[in-house]
Amino acid sequence: MKSDVLVTLEEVSKKYASRDVLTDISLTIKQGDCIALRGSNGSGKSTLLRIVSGLIPLTSGQRLLKHSKLVIGYTPDRLAKLRMTSTEYLTHMGRICNIPKKDLQDRIKELHAFFNLEQNYSLKMINYSKGMLQKVNLMQATIQTPDLLVLDEPFSGLDKESIAHLLTSLKKIKAEGTAILAAVHDPLLASQLVSHTYWIREGKLKLERVESIPSELSVIFELECVIRQEIIDSLTSLFPDIAWKTVDNGFVRFSFTQKDYSAFLVEFIHKGGEIISLQRKERSV
Numbered sequence: 001m002k003s004d005v006l007v008t009l010e011e012v013s014k015k016y017a018s019r020d021v022l023t024d025i026s027l028t029i030k031q032g033d034c035i036a037l038r039g040s041n042g043s044g045k046s047t048l049l050r051i052v053s054g055l056i057p058l059t060s061g062q063r064l065l066k067h068s069k070l071v072i073g074y075t076p077d078r079l080a081k082l083r084m085t086s087t088e089y090l091t092h093m094g095r096i097c098n099i100p101k102k103d104l105q106d107r108i109k110e111l112h113a114f115f116n117l118e119q120n121y122s123l124k125m126i127n128y129s130k131g132m133l134q135k136v137n138l139m140q141a142t143i144q145t146p147d148l149l150v151l152d153e154p155f156s157g158l159d160k161e162s163i164a165h166l167l168t169s170l171k172k173i174k175a176e177g178t179a180i181l182a183a184v185h186d187p188l189l190a191s192q193l194v195s196h197t198y199w200i201r202e203g204k205l206k207l208e209r210v211e212s213i214p215s216e217l218s219v220i221f222e223l224e225c226v227i228r229q230e231i232i233d234s235l236t237s238l239f240p241d242i243a244w245k246t247v248d249n250g251f252v253r254f255s256f257t258q259k260d261y262s263a264f265l266v267e268f269i270h271k272g273g274e275i276i277s278l279q280r281k282e283r284s285v
């Protein structure tokens with residue numbers, strides 16, 4: 001196995017009883033990959049994610065890991081609304097991973113700050129909103145910094161603002177070196193984050209052809225604004241593909257493509273940036 005390969009599936013098949021769900025699937029996940037998995041309801045996305053995560057057995061084929069200590073974080077499509085606080089739940093999950101007590105307390109604090117969720121010691125998860133639960137779902141999967149994060153429909157049922165915040169969190173996780181494999185119904189995550197997209201159809205895995213993406217890349221947005229330098233620094237560290245310069249009228253101009261559009265604007269406004277103008281320009285490619 002090459003040094004940057006984390007997980008390999010070789011000709012993996014999965015049957016439930018006598019029913020074939022996945023047939024001869026081969027997949028390589030490398031460091032730095034961000035892969036979207038798409039397919040219709042019941043096509044086998046969750047099954048494949050659980051196989052990659054080592055949660056269910058294969059019917060045939062092989063699953064190979066870079067090494068036996070590889071950390072794979074898994075988020076199911078929904079987390080149960082438990083009668084415990086996020087801190088109690090994460091403490092429980094951290095103990096299962098044998099994290100020492102003090103390190104675990106620090107990590108739980110750090111995760112609440114990272115996902116921008118108040119560490120409330122009395123509010124039980126049964127009273128959480130969908131967005132709050134989804135954050136805790138991601139926290140439990142990242143309680144040990146994962147080499148690979150496997151996400152099952154991370155945006156399902158969330159409102160636009162929660163989606164934008166989660167996208168920002170996922171970009172940060174990706175920037176810290178974690179590979180991501182995510183099942184998604186809508187193409188949002190695909191256009192925002194991923195290096196490639198696979199489809200499951202009739203039990204087979206197929207790589208999406210790259211020709212379907214460029215129409216989005218041909219659109220450029222130019223945002224003229226008033227903004228402080230430290231906010232520019234923080235935004236450009238979150239969105240490394242975004243360019244900026246100070247223009248003749250003294251305003252700052254950001255240029256960005258469709259893939260960064262929603263998450264960048266939410267973050268820009270959240271950090272107190274003031275929009276002077278926003279223009280959409282078509283580029284011929």
Ligand SMILES: Nc1ncnc2c1ncn2[C@@H]1O[C@H](COP(=O)(O)OP(=O)(O)OP(=O)(O)O)[C@@H](O)[C@H]1O
Nearest residue numbers: 016017021039040041042043044045046047048183
């Ligand atoms: N534990 C199980 N036992 C029997 N059949 C199962 C089991 N889990 C899933 N299946 C079946 O396998 C097929 C694939 O299910 P899976 O949940 O992997 O699909 P999916 O693509 O994630 O679907 P969705 O988009 O609706 O979440 C479905 O027909 C489902 O009914």
